[in-house]
Amino acid sequence: MFKQTLWVAILGAAFAAAYGTAAAQSAAKKSAGLSPNCTASAPVRDYLVTVGEWDTVPKDREGKAVAYNDRGFARTANSKLERYNFDPSVIIVKRGDCVNLRIHDLKGSHHNVTIEATEIGSESAALIDDAGKVTGKAVARANPNAFEGPEKxxxxxxxxxxxxxxxxxxxxxxxYRMICEVHTFVGPKGELRGYDDKGKPVQGPMVAYITVLP
Structure with missing residues (x-):
């Protein structure tokens, strides 16, 4: 009985180690798909993406404003419905490209950007003006727009x-999925969704996609 238990324990440990190694290799492989460092010979491509929360008033076929249900909350007619989005929502690049990605917050109090399973995102990214001049970094700080609240x-x-x-x-x-984590709820299996485990409505995901062609 002891030997059988020992063998089960050994096999279980071996399986766990193998699974952990495979998962780590898979994550490392995906992370290597996009590198934060560009080689000197890589062709440079510049892209601009805007982010915001666009308001719309739901209407029926006759164009009349109607009441609606927003994530479990009843809304009256003429209530504005916010739609979180990146524009464009799909960026297509080629393998080997060095991508300069500029993201402009046109609307919404604040956003962030991260490309899932990679080291790429807006954390400590350069803040720039319209001319492309660096004015700072996206680090933890006070909100410069005082009218939007005192939160850091x-x-x-x-x-x-x-x-x-x-x-x-x-x-x-x-x-590769690019998300704003401010507007995302991640479920227990890593899925993005609009409701928590108790059915409570939460903000839905704000997602864009980066497609790398061969």
Missing amino acids: LKAGEFVRGEQVMFRFQANRPGT
Whole structure:
């Protein structure tokens, strides 16, 4: 009985180690798909993405404003519905490209950007003006827009009117999700959704996609 238990324990440990190694290798492989450092010979591509929360009033087929349900909350007619989005929501690059990604917050108190399973995102990214001049970094700081509240910004967050810019090299073909974590609820299995485990409505995901072609 003791030997059988020992063998089960050994096999279990071996399986766990193998699974952990495979998971780590998979994560490392995906992370290497986009590198924060560009080689000197890589062709440089510049992209601009705007972020915001666009208001709309739901209407029926006749164009009349109607009441609606927003994540479990009843809204009366003429109530504005916010839609969180990146524009454009899909960026297409080629393998080997060095991408300069500029993101401009046109609307919404604050946002951040992270590309899932990679080291790429707005944390400590350069804050720039319209001419591309660096004015600071997206680090933890006080909100410069006092009218939006006194809460302190977390690392990587930028506010309405600000732009961040970061770069990466596309090393491996595939599709990578770019998200704003301010507007995202992550479920227990890593899924993005609009309700928590108790059915309470929360903010839905704000997602864009970066597709790397061969």
